[in-house]
Amino acid sequence: MISKKMQMLVQNNSVIRAMFEEGKRLAAIHGVENVFDFSLGNPSVEPPEEVKNAIVDIINNEDPISIHGYMSNSGYEDVRATIAKSINEKFSTAFTQNNIIMTVGAAGGLNVILKTLLNPEDEVITFAPFFGEYRNYVANYEGKLVIISANTIDFQPNLQEFKDKITSKTKALIINSPNNPTGVIYSEETIIKLSEILREKQKEFGTNIYLISDEPYRELAYDNIEVPYLTKYYANTIIGYSFSKSLSLPGERIGYLVIPDQVADYENIISAANIATRILGFVNAPSLFQRVIARCLDAKVDIDTYNRNRELLYSNLLSYGYECIKPEGAFYMFVKTPIEDDVEFCNLAKKKNILIVPGSAFGCSGYVRIAYCVAYKTIEKALPGFKALIELVQ
């Protein structure tokens, strides 16, 4: 009785989420301390103290009808103005509240902007490896996801193939840097070249191609590496931001879209995105957390914790003989599997109570994603398992 589209999805449910559920099942059997769940990007670092203080202060001192009530579908004006000001200070931009739409996380924001832009059969390009949900988000609006194959040398995007695959039907490109699943940050050089290609192809086809930057991991960059702010490189850029990782609030579903004035058809896009927020059933981003994050725009989670995890896992996996690019951001490591079949490798890992996700879920088989946003101890206790796994198959 369910729809045909959903029948397909029920059969091929998200590997990541299935692994998350599997983790809970195994934890019930073996005890949570003996299951090493690297499957989900669920932050292991507490939200900064500012979050708690903001919640308590707002609840105690602001008007409850206002803080829990409806507001414009795009969000509270003052919250949007505060966010615009904060972006301007950090990146020398010139946004106002009219460039910001509050969203139900980055996932909500991507759905809003894709609903806004896509006609059936429009093409949306993304670079493998990519967050597998892009498939569903694009399919929700009958678009066609065009995947550029992975450059497994350094996991910067494959720009030649990108150039070749842009057509007159290309409506958007989604990029994600720091990247899930590789942890790679797209360099400024990459961004400049990519922008040039986009401009060239817009001219060739007489179209507008929107660059949608999915940025939940912007604040998680190690070794002071800079993450370029894309609106400065390419006019038709729309940014989807989330506080899920920057403030460790993934369950609260709070983020925003930046839609700059210079984006082609700005007026219609901003109106349509406001309406899309409403009719997709979001209605608005959760109200209390809009007010909370507005007070926490300079707060930071303790990224050193993730960095220690990164160093521990990376150095040990390398010493066991695994091949892997050292991640520069986010909290994922994308590791070449010592056997060709990544799904099979994940099944072997599961027998050691290690839960990881096959690269094929990200459009790049032969790799696995390890989400190291876990306790340091979990990594320590899982290391013998990783060692045994590579010995097993060598």
Next chain:
Amino acid sequence: MISKKMQMLVQNNSVIRAMFEEGKRLAAIHGVENVFDFSLGNPSVEPPEEVKNAIVDIINNEDPISIHGYMSNSGYEDVRATIAKSINEKFSTAFTQNNIIMTVGAAGGLNVILKTLLNPEDEVITFAPFFGEYRNYVANYEGKLVIISANTIDFQPNLQEFKDKITSKTKALIINSPNNPTGVIYSEETIIKLSEILREKQKEFGTNIYLISDEPYRELAYDNIEVPYLTKYYANTIIGYSFSKSLSLPGERIGYLVIPDQVADYENIISAANIATRILGFVNAPSLFQRVIARCLDAKVDIDTYNRNRELLYSNLLSYGYECIKPEGAFYMFVKTPIEDDVEFCNLAKKKNILIVPGSAFGCSGYVRIAYCVAYKTIEKALPGFKALIELVQ
């Protein structure tokens, strides 16, 4: 550059939301105390004290990683179990956590269930007058909304026309009682007859027809009128509940779906609804408020305040010569316009700084909706305007 579908929507944006924005504009000119905004169903009664206490207690005493983190897309198991138990106690049902999916309000829940069920061209029936967003929700999944014309005698559904319009393509019926915009509660007699028609037609066509009950106003029933719990009358019932009005939390986007075991294709529906929650970009209902509402299932907003508003507005409008059914629930009054053109009447009202919504937005022209979830004083101050309006056109 925006999609063709969104172009249409930008041109015909929600009258209700446009009125809400207009209210803010007028308030800036005339002062908020001189604008009488009856346009939006935004609760004017504070959330019960239990909400604040729950927030503060959870924030102070529970693990911040857990309360703000990801959980299953369907929501926290313990929250769902608590909700099931509470429904069972109130309505002698036998639900478990496996019948509950936490949603981003009722709007999120309706989108999840429609995404789950609808194939393109499937028909979804609703009774006029109806919440205009049903049009968009059904269109999101390429379904066709079939509208049963209003029975303006008592605003109970027109069951003969309903019976005639069910076809082999009818996938669902959406009902909403207490009703927006009329405030009418569908009687048990209505529900019994309606269920009989559904069963008969299921048999005739060899199909399953899902009854989707949109219940944000369940707790707002006056004079101790009972609102029938629909799963007890018809097996293929799915309930969409929201805490927006019952706890005055519309901005927080928190509600749930009830999908009983006896619903046809239960296993697939529950799996698909879980996936739809994820891929539509909700990911999960906001985490903190899942935990908050689980502690407030017996808390109630002060419905007497709405009741006083109802009595004041109803008795005075009648004394001026307006025609109107006395609402039994919710916080809306659906009033016959003294001139035929309801849009024109709303424009006349706007000149008196009274913001109301034309009935045509609800599929029933010749009426206006007055949302009386405002301050008592606002009604008192608006009454001369309502009086002048009817005198103006008589």
